Amino acid sequence: MGILRGIRVAAVTLCGVGGLSGAMYGLLTGQGKRARTLIGRSTTDPHRADGLYPGGVGSVLKFAVLGDSLAAGLGAENADLLPGVLLARGLVEETGRSVHLTTYARVGATTRTFISQVDQAVADPPDLALVIIGGNDVTGKMRVRTSAALLGIEVARLRAAGAAVVVATCPDLGTIRPIPQPLRSIVRQWGRMLAKAQRAAVLRAGGIPVPAADLISAEFHMRYSELFSPDRFHPNGAGYRHASDVLLAPLCRALTAST
Structure with missing residues (x-):
């Protein structure tokens, strides 16, 4: 299902088809088509830059990034601006340890397909994992309760x-x-409904939720032309840098709490 077609279907489902007038249904359908035309479709995979980022002392910190295109860094201009790379280097700076980055995230992933990423990750467990998932659940009209429950199960496995x-x-x-x-x-x-449900599920599973919509999105609203890639849907390198600046502190807290 195309991402913008999914958005249109999700919107119609949320409103309840029975409660929509013919005019409103037609409006939402038309808007979904128009948005899909404006955004287009991504044709390239994100850059990859997994491997060792040298630090100074202590054992190597194994850092994994899982999730969808936002976790994978689609839209970044080069490998140095991938969120995993930015955060790996930030962790080196904050901890003094060498960091080995492994990216399991895949473009188009949903919380259902995320299960296979966790299968790979737990085979060689990381010390620290970042998960970014949920946008495709909305565009694919997955039920909020189902999406959050699946996420909780996989966080518990990690x-x-x-x-x-x-x-x-x-x-x-x-x-x-x-x-x-x-x-x-x-x-x-x-x-917003999904983020709230995700937060509760992650806490129950022993993870640390970060409210991306509250902490990250305001800057994207204000600096839209600076922080989005040409597809106007995914961040560019500057956008990923902003998000990484917000996410680094929770990652450090999680690491400290686990030791």
């Missing part, structure tokens, strides 16, 4: 394998300006 886990909850899809109103407000509402 924790049982010995990893400290930080989860950036569903971002604010209302920052995507090619999605016109009222469709944008509807999708924002869905994402």
